[in-house]
Amino acid sequence: MREAPLLEVKDLGVTLNTSRGPAQAVRGVSFALRRGETLGLVGESGCGKSVTALALMGLLPESAVISGSVRLDGAELVGLPDAAYCKLRGNRISMIFQEPMTALNPMHTIGHQVAEPLLRHTGVSAAQARQEAIALLDRVGLPDAAKRVDAYPHQFSGGQRQRITIAMALACQPDVLIADEPTTALDVTIQGQILDLIAGLVAEHGMSMILISHDLGVIAENVDRMMVMYGGTVVESGATDAVFTRMGHPYTQGLFRARPRLGARKGTRLKTIAGTVPELADLPAGCTFADRCAIVEARCRAALPAVVDVGGSHGVRCIRTDVSMAAGGVGA
Amino acid sequence: MSAPLTASTAAITPGARPVTGFWRRALRHRSFALGAVLSLVVLGAALLSLVWTPWPAYDIDVASKLRPPSAAHWLGTDVLGRDIVSLLLVGARSTILVGVIAVGIGLTFGVGLGLIAAARKGWTEELIMRMSDFTFAFPAVLSAIMLAAVAGPGMVTSITAIGIFQIPTFVRVTRGSANAIWAREFVLAARAAGKGSFRITIEHVLPNILSILIVQATIQFALAILAEAALSYLGLGTQPPQPSWGRMLNDAQTLLFQSPMLAVYPGAAIAIAVLGLNLLGDGLRDLLDPRLARER
Numbered sequence: 001m002r003e004a005p006l007l008e009v010k011d012l013g014v015t016l017n018t019s020r021g022p023a024q025a026v027r028g029v030s031f032a033l034r035r036g037e038t039l040g041l042v043g044e045s046g047c048g049k050s051v052t053a054l055a056l057m058g059l060l061p062e063s064a065v066i067s068g069s070v071r072l073d074g075a076e077l078v079g080l081p082d083a084a085y086c087k088l089r090g091n092r093i094s095m096i097f098q099e100p101m102t103a104l105n106p107m108h109t110i111g112h113q114v115a116e117p118l119l120r121h122t123g124v125s126a127a128q129a130r131q132e133a134i135a136l137l138d139r140v141g142l143p144d145a146a147k148r149v150d151a152y153p154h155q156f157s158g159g160q161r162q163r164i165t166i167a168m169a170l171a172c173q174p175d176v177l178i179a180d181e182p183t184t185a186l187d188v189t190i191q192g193q194i195l196d197l198i199a200g201l202v203a204e205h206g207m208s209m210i211l212i213s214h215d216l217g218v219i220a221e222n223v224d225r226m227m228v229m230y231g232g233t234v235v236e237s238g239a240t241d242a243v244f245t246r247m248g249h250p251y252t253q254g255l256f257r258a259r260p261r262l263g264a265r266k267g268t269r270l271k272t273i274a275g276t277v278p279e280l281a282d283l284p285a286g287c288t289f290a291d292r293c294a295i296v297e298a299r300c301r302a303a304l305p306a307v308v309d310v311g312g313s314h315g316v317r318c319i320r321t322d323v324s325m326a327a328g329g330v331g332a
Numbered sequence: 333m334s335a336p337l338t339a340s341t342a343a344i345t346p347g348a349r350p351v352t353g354f355w356r357r358a359l360r361h362r363s364f365a366l367g368a369v370l371s372l373v374v375l376g377a378a379l380l381s382l383v384w385t386p387w388p389a390y391d392i393d394v395a396s397k398l399r400p401p402s403a404a405h406w407l408g409t410d411v412l413g414r415d416i417v418s419l420l421l422v423g424a425r426s427t428i429l430v431g432v433i434a435v436g437i438g439l440t441f442g443v444g445l446g447l448i449a450a451a452r453k454g455w456t457e458e459l460i461m462r463m464s465d466f467t468f469a470f471p472a473v474l475s476a477i478m479l480a481a482v483a484g485p486g487m488v489t490s491i492t493a494i495g496i497f498q499i500p501t502f503v504r505v506t507r508g509s510a511n512a513i514w515a516r517e518f519v520l521a522a523r524a525a526g527k528g529s530f531r532i533t534i535e536h537v538l539p540n541i542l543s544i545l546i547v548q549a550t551i552q553f554a555l556a557i558l559a560e561a562a563l564s565y566l567g568l569g570t571q572p573p574q575p576s577w578g579r580m581l582n583d584a585q586t587l588l589f590q591s592p593m594l595a596v597y598p599g600a601a602i603a604i605a606v607l608g609l610n611l612l613g614d615g616l617r618d619l620l621d622p623r624l625a626r627e628r
Contacts, residue, residue, distance in 0.1 A: 059523055062454065083528065090525035097524075102517040107539040117525045168525060 004074070005032035006208050007056075007176055011068040014048075014055050014232075016280075022065075023280035025051040027232045027304075029068075033176070038202065038209045040223035040240065042216060042255075046277055048232040049212045053178045056210070057095055058085040072176070091121040094169035096198070098181040100161035104153035110137070110164050111149035117171040136167040140197060159190035166198065173205050180212045195222055216259060220244060228252045231278050231288030233304065238314030248308075248316030248325050251289045287318070295323050357619055364615020370608025374601075378424040387415035389422040390573050398591055407597055411583060416594075419575040420601055426576045427605060430491050430560040430569070431553045437495025439549055442502020447537065449503070450510035451529045461507065464500035472497035472559045473566070480568045490569035494559045498552050505548050509541040543620035550613035554606045561602050577602050 014026040026048040033039055041049045054060050056070060058077060070077040072092065077085070097103040104113060114136055115129035124132065130149070137145035140163040153161060162182065169177060179198060183191040199222055202209045211223050219226050220240060227237040228249065236249040247253045254273040275292035284290055286301035293300070300319060307315040310325065318324060358364055381389070386406065393413035401408045407416035445464070449457040470478075476493035483489050513519060514537065522532050563569035564578025572579065577598040584594035 057524055059520060086526045086528050088526070089523065090527075095521075095524040097517055097521055099517050103521040105518040105522070105536050105540070108535070116522075116527075120526055165521065168521070 006035045006037075006073060007033040008071040009056070009068070010071075012052065012055060012070060013067040014051050014060065015065040015067075016051070016061075017063040017065075018281055020279070020281040024283055025232050025280050026055065029227075029229075029234055031227060031234075031237065033208045033210070035175070035208055036206045037225065038199075038211060038223040040219035040226035041210060041212045041229060042214060042219045042226060043229035044214055044255075044277060046280070047229040048280075049214075049229055050180055051232075052229070053095065053180050053210065053212055056176075056178060057089060057093060058082070059089075087121070090117040090169075090174070091172045092174050093176045093178065094172070094174040096162075096165055096169045096177070096179040096182045099185050100158055100165050101185065103165050104161055106153055109150045109152055110156070113153075114164065114167045114171055117168065121172050132171070133167070136171055137164065139201075140164070140167045140170075141193075142167070158186055159194065162186060162190075162194055163197070166194075166201070170201055170205070173207075175207060177202060177207050177209045178212070179209060181214070182211075183218065184213075184215075191218075198222075216256065228255070231283060232280060233288055233317060234307075234315075235289065235317045236315065237307075239312065242312055242314045246310070246314070246325060248310050248314070248321050249289075249318050250293045250295060250320075250324050253324065254292075295320050354619065358615070361615050361619060363611045364619060367608050367611025367613070367615050370604050371612050374424050374605045374608060375428065377421050378428045381418075381421035381425055385415070385418035385421050387418045389414065389418040389575055398587070398594075408591075408593070410580070410594060411587060414575075416597055419580060420577070420597060423575045423577045423580060423598065423601065424605075426487065426570050426574060427557050427560060427602075430487065430494065431556040433491045434494035434498055434556040434560075435549055435553050437492070438498025438502045438552060439545070442499040443506045443545060445499070446503045446506025447510055447533050449507045450514055450537065451533050457507070460503065464503040467496065468500040470497075473562060473568075476559075476563050476568050485568045485571065487570050487574070490560060490563040493563070494556050497559065498556065501552060502545075502548065505544060506541065509544045510537050513537045513540045543616075547613050547617045547620065550609055550616060554609035554613070557602065557605050557609070561598075 009032070010030050012026055012029040013024070016023045016025045029048075029052055031039065041052065043049050051060070055064075055066055056077075058080065060066065066078055068078065072088070077088070080088075104110065111130060111133050114133040115126075118124055118129040118132055119126065134145050134149050137149060142148065142160060142163050148155075153164070156164065162185075166182075177198075182198060183194050186194060195218060198209070198211075201207075209223070211219065213219055223240055225238065226240045226243055227234045228243070228251065229235065230249075230251045236243060236247070236252045243252065244256075247256055251273070254271075257271040258273060260270055273292055278284060278288055278291065284301065286299075286303055287293070287296075287305050290296045290300045297320065305317050305319045307317045308319070308321050310316055310321055316325075358368075391414065393409070395413065396405075396409055397411055397413040399405055399409045399413075405415050405417070407420070409415055410419065445460050449460040472494050475496055476490055479489050479493050480486075483492075510533075514532075519532055519536055522536055527535070560569055560576070561578035561581065564576040565582045567582065570576035570579055580598035581595055581602075584591070584598070587594055
């Protein structure tokens with residue numbers, strides 16, 4: 001019998017109240033994450049990646065309506081009172097944010113900020129928390145951690161600050177780590193180091209991780225399983241290798257073709273996906289990708305397609321996988 | 333400034349701590365320096381009056397009324413023969429007392445309500461903001477007249493009225509700047525670390541809006557002084573025999589053609605206090621600007 005999942009998300013839906021009316025930012029997202037497993041969430045801006053992450057953290061604005069179920073070790077998180085959620089955040093579920101330049105409070109020392117979750121969630125003394133903070137900062141590769149623990153955020157570079165936020169997120173050794181585009185704001189040279197650091201720490205503590213990115217390369221190298229999101233729904237999911245070898249959804253294929261490639265002839269234009277992302281406040285009735293899809297049919301627009309299992313728990317939300325997954329895919 | 337550099341400077345001049353960035357910049361900032369000097373003059377006058385005045389401020393000597401400036405009475409005497417210098421010194425006391433307490437009332441309630449509004453959002457915020465709009469609609473003078481009608485005129489009435497008048501300003505400033513901090517990513521990160529809204533308010537929001545509040549408090553202090561003078565002038569504030577700059581103006585009014593200088597002295601005192609505090613506030617605004625404070 002398989003181990004019960006650590007985090008189980010069933011039919012998660014989020015409706016945000018925007019100035020243009022209610023917007024279905026996330027629809028029918030389901031996945032299970034086992035202990036020690038890593039999951040990638042990929043998609044373009046506004047596809048619902050970050051909203052999904054914030055929903056898991058219980059950090060959506062109060063006006064947001066959440067449906068479905070999120071279970072951590074079998075305990076339901078949707079509808080949990082804020083006080084109870086506070087005990088989980090930073091303790092059992094942690095998050096690393098995109099912008100290290102703004103994710104630290106400029107008024108407090110970094111040592112104070114890293115020690116904070118420890119003081120809050122564990123019974124350690126201030127002195128112990130400080131020692132622990134130094135050890136954590138040292139572990140995330142901040143040079144001279146013992147000397148710089150009383151420095152302020154503005155005295156560090158972007159990469160160093162992201163290391164500090166990682167130390168903050170990992171202070172209490174959470175079960176689940178959500179990394180929301182942790183390297184998007186960093187230099188390419190630093191990106192690799194930070195991702196290696198995160199991957200190392202996740203493996204070291206046996207944590208589960210949800211890595212959010214719009215960079216297919218980052219996803220390919222860092223996670224066991226991946227989900228491709230579009231227009232608030234998961235359009236394709238499966239083991240990372242399986243998805244990259246047999247991309248089933250026309251959107252995933254389009255996303256893959258839009259990558260720049262080394263060795264391409266000079267002057268070659270990057271392939272793009274025609275059209276724009278649908279307005280979340282005004283989603284089409286059928287497949288969200290229908291307006292940009294090359295193989296769209298009338299029935300695609302009738303209703304949101306169901307997920308088709310194309311083998312090995314590789315799911316594709318498309319009714320035309322027979323065409324899209326035929327040799328070479330669409331329009332290659 | 334990096335840590336090793338500070339250490340070496342301290343080693344060269346033992347005992348004498350190098351002037352830190354804030355004070356060095358403060359001394360170079362002209363309007364701040366001038367404002368600080370003027371404000372200190374007023375504060376010094378009030379403190380001095382506690383231990384010494386040239387003449388007892390309450391002693392009436394009708395025989396020597398309306399004397400011009402002389403060696404005995406540096407600025408002359410008023411219609412009751414009281415020494416003007418002594419009156420001005422003691423008057424500074426009520427000015428500062430009213431200012432401090434009224435701004436204290438405004439700060440305590442205004443900042444508290446503003447922080448609650450920003451932290452709770454929703455109908456709580458709506459209720460607090462609409463209530464402050466309602467209070468804002470009444471000028472200090474009007475609320476003082478209403479209060480005086482109920483509780484009788486006096487210093488307590490004027491302090492309360494000015495204090496209440498200050499609350500909505502602080503509510504608005506606090507709520508506005510607190511909302512901006514709440515939208516920052518480090519607050520989201522703090523929430524992700526498991527902090528509740530009370531802790532976030534105390535540890536993240538308040539320290540980050542403190543400089544704005546300090547500047548606002550300085551400017552509100554100047555407004556409180558003006559309001560106190562106005563209320564005393566109308567006879568609603570400080571009551572005789574207690575000297576107050578506003579009362580002195582009121583007394584001088586009837587003698588404007590015989591002894592115009594009687595009105596000039598308290599007027600100048602009020603102007604110095606208000607100007608000093610405004611310059612101080614402007615200077616602080618520049619000095620506490622986070623873009624400059626980064627040099628710390």
